[in-house]
Amino acid sequence: MDVTKIKPLADRILVKPVEEEEKTKGGIVLPDTVSKEKPQIGEVLAVGPGRTNDDGKTFPLQFKKGDKVIYAKYSGTDIKGDDDEDYLILSEKDILAILE
Amino acid sequence: MDVTKIKPLADRILVKPVEEEEKTKGGIVLPDTVSKEKPQIGEVLAVGPGRTNDDGKTFPLQFKKGDKVIYAKYSGTDIKGDDDEDYLILSEKDILAILE
Amino acid sequence: MDVTKIKPLADRILVKPVEEEEKTKGGIVLPDTVSKEKPQIGEVLAVGPGRTNDDGKTFPLQFKKGDKVIYAKYSGTDIKGDDDEDYLILSEKDILAILE
Amino acid sequence: MDVTKIKPLADRILVKPVEEEEKTKGGIVLPDTVSKEKPQIGEVLAVGPGRTNDDGKTFPLQFKKGDKVIYAKYSGTDIKGDDDEDYLILSEKDILAILE
Amino acid sequence: MDVTKIKPLADRILVKPVEEEEKTKGGIVLPDTVSKEKPQIGEVLAVGPGRTNDDGKTFPLQFKKGDKVIYAKYSGTDIKGDDDEDYLILSEKDILAILE
Amino acid sequence: MDVTKIKPLADRILVKPVEEEEKTKGGIVLPDTVSKEKPQIGEVLAVGPGRTNDDGKTFPLQFKKGDKVIYAKYSGTDIKGDDDEDYLILSEKDILAILE
Amino acid sequence: MDVTKIKPLADRILVKPVEEEEKTKGGIVLPDTVSKEKPQIGEVLAVGPGRTNDDGKTFPLQFKKGDKVIYAKYSGTDIKGDDDEDYLILSEKDILAILE
Numbered sequence: 001m002d003v004t005k006i007k008p009l010a011d012r013i014l015v016k017p018v019e020e021e022e023k024t025k026g027g028i029v030l031p032d033t034v035s036k037e038k039p040q041i042g043e044v045l046a047v048g049p050g051r052t053n054d055d056g057k058t059f060p061l062q063f064k065k066g067d068k069v070i071y072a073k074y075s076g077t078d079i080k081g082d083d084d085e086d087y088l089i090l091s092e093k094d095i096l097a098i099l100e
Numbered sequence: 101m102d103v104t105k106i107k108p109l110a111d112r113i114l115v116k117p118v119e120e121e122e123k124t125k126g127g128i129v130l131p132d133t134v135s136k137e138k139p140q141i142g143e144v145l146a147v148g149p150g151r152t153n154d155d156g157k158t159f160p161l162q163f164k165k166g167d168k169v170i171y172a173k174y175s176g177t178d179i180k181g182d183d184d185e186d187y188l189i190l191s192e193k194d195i196l197a198i199l200e
Numbered sequence: 201m202d203v204t205k206i207k208p209l210a211d212r213i214l215v216k217p218v219e220e221e222e223k224t225k226g227g228i229v230l231p232d233t234v235s236k237e238k239p240q241i242g243e244v245l246a247v248g249p250g251r252t253n254d255d256g257k258t259f260p261l262q263f264k265k266g267d268k269v270i271y272a273k274y275s276g277t278d279i280k281g282d283d284d285e286d287y288l289i290l291s292e293k294d295i296l297a298i299l300e
Numbered sequence: 301m302d303v304t305k306i307k308p309l310a311d312r313i314l315v316k317p318v319e320e321e322e323k324t325k326g327g328i329v330l331p332d333t334v335s336k337e338k339p340q341i342g343e344v345l346a347v348g349p350g351r352t353n354d355d356g357k358t359f360p361l362q363f364k365k366g367d368k369v370i371y372a373k374y375s376g377t378d379i380k381g382d383d384d385e386d387y388l389i390l391s392e393k394d395i396l397a398i399l400e
Numbered sequence: 401m402d403v404t405k406i407k408p409l410a411d412r413i414l415v416k417p418v419e420e421e422e423k424t425k426g427g428i429v430l431p432d433t434v435s436k437e438k439p440q441i442g443e444v445l446a447v448g449p450g451r452t453n454d455d456g457k458t459f460p461l462q463f464k465k466g467d468k469v470i471y472a473k474y475s476g477t478d479i480k481g482d483d484d485e486d487y488l489i490l491s492e493k494d495i496l497a498i499l500e
Numbered sequence: 501m502d503v504t505k506i507k508p509l510a511d512r513i514l515v516k517p518v519e520e521e522e523k524t525k526g527g528i529v530l531p532d533t534v535s536k537e538k539p540q541i542g543e544v545l546a547v548g549p550g551r552t553n554d555d556g557k558t559f560p561l562q563f564k565k566g567d568k569v570i571y572a573k574y575s576g577t578d579i580k581g582d583d584d585e586d587y588l589i590l591s592e593k594d595i596l597a598i599l600e
Numbered sequence: 601m602d603v604t605k606i607k608p609l610a611d612r613i614l615v616k617p618v619e620e621e622e623k624t625k626g627g628i629v630l631p632d633t634v635s636k637e638k639p640q641i642g643e644v645l646a647v648g649p650g651r652t653n654d655d656g657k658t659f660p661l662q663f664k665k666g667d668k669v670i671y672a673k674y675s676g677t678d679i680k681g682d683d684d685e686d687y688l689i690l691s692e693k694d695i696l697a698i699l700e
Binding site for chain 7: 501502505509514552555579
């Protein structure tokens, strides 16, 4: 689908996983096929309005478009973009930290 | 059943799954039988009045009839329409994003 | 038991499952033994006073006697009537929609 | 134990299961050994003061001594009386309906 | 340990299980080794101050030292006394009824 | 680690398990290798400030340094001290009673 | 990733596990390969703003950068730093105590 048209709801965000170059101790860059771990860093493409509490009050998210975030592995829902790239819809609680 | 007569309750919505044309990298459209993944995009046909909190206050849903929504796979209850098509009754929390 | 004497408590309702005639695409009505899915539509025979919140306030149910409701499969408790028919006691949360 | 001395606490009730005479369609009464289902109807022998919410307020139960109630199978705790009969201590939430 | 020195905390109580004499229908008392069920009746030896809610308010227990209580099987924590007897620390919710 | 430097957080306490001398009915003290059950009595070495509720109010614990407490088996986190002894970090809810 | 750029969110903290030298009773330091247990002590490198309750009020964490903390084994999310060292993102509830 066309990910530029995705508008996340509630406390959800749309993230583009960022593949980290993985180096060995000696500094050799490993090609993609050697790296087995799924990426844990992503760039925020779109954010929802935020979590709404039981009384109907909404709290904006603590990150914004363009932020790089670290998220827990295996969380969220995978989305395949029209550009054949993988995207992810995550919830606020899946985001552990911002990478400045 | 006649889905035009379904009136969802509480925070539920009636959705008609939309089958995305799936293309290979080279642009070739894959016939339906090759695509194995269940669709994750649906058109909203009817919405309930919204979630009611413990004090009896109701909060309207954030999407309306005609919206295209992205929902988590394997969520909701399947409904077979009189037109032999598949429909789905989902809850607000199953809806991840709106597709504009 | 005599289902006409059942008075549901709290947010429960007594429902008589409605067997839908199932037709093939060509319009042929399938006999009952061919249809394997349990019915998901029922007629409301009696309703409880409604859910009571933690402070003791009661909220009336959103459906009434005579309504046709759609409910999630495998929910509720089966009741065998004196008339040898099957009935069901369901909770408010099991009811997905009203069929108008 | 002597069930006449049991005083249920909180939202619990003491129930004497009622064995329903089960008839075949032709009206033949089936002897007890043929009927395999455990009874789901019971007579209320004693009730507790009712559920207490988190603030210490107590809500009386919606049924009283002598009521016939329908309860979910396999719920509650079995009690063997001095009279060799089986009794049951149930919670309010196990009671689905009153049989008038 | 010396059970006379046990001071239960919060909504917990110290109970001495009471072995019921079990009789057959003919009135013959069964020796202890024949009876397989664990006792469900106990005498309250000591009670805690009661449950404390989230705001720090404490609610005294509904039973006191000397009461005979009926409790759910397999609940609580077994304590072996210096007198080689078995005792039990139970929570308020494990107590189903008082036996007067 | 040096357990004298452990400062428990929230509703946690540091406990030194106390091995009870176990005697047979005849009064013979069993050597340690015969006793298989893990100790359930411990001496409180340090306590946290207490549980904090959702509004940020803190409730001090009901036991203090030097108290002997009874705790549920298999609860808490084992800590190996520099003195090669075993210690335990427990939560308030794991403490069943004080042993006076 | 560059851990100096990690800014934890909500009640999360970034921790560098500290490997304790493990000595036998005779005082012999065991080489790393003999010690099998994962470290349970870590140094706090960065802290989030703190837990936010349902009404949107934030409560600062009870530990700060530079604190040594004891955490439950197998908790948190592992992070591999650019320096080839292992780091951990933990939640407030995983921290059992401060080591002064």
